[in-house]
Amino acid sequence: MLGGAQALAWWEGAPSAGMSRSSKLVLGLSVVLTAATVVGVHLNQRQDRQRLRDGVIRDIERQNRKKENIRLLGEQILLTEQLETEREKMLLAKDLK
Secondary structure: OOOHHHHHHHHHOOHHHOOOHHHHHHHHHHHHHHHHHHHHHHHHHHHHHHHHHHHHHHHHHHHHHHHHHHHHHHHHHHHHHHHHHHHHHHHHHHHHO
16 A cells, blocks of 8 residues: 555545556546446446336236227127117017017
8 A cells, every 4th residue: 555645646646656647547447438438337227126016017007908999898798798688679679469
């Protein structure tokens, strides 16, 4: 680890710091790329979590639509049965006349 004077000299770019300009450039570039990678992974995870939440919401909406469609189908079946019953009554009434 660098002492206080050495760290100050390193940041000021003094030759006594022991690091060449290219070494500092490589270190700085490595730090920037590492930080960018961490931020990128974090944003990607956030996006993935949001996609998962949206998927759950879409599934719930799909299930609700399915329940509603089943309910409407049941109503249609009852109405069809009532209509057929009334038709039969009307046909019987016509036949009796």
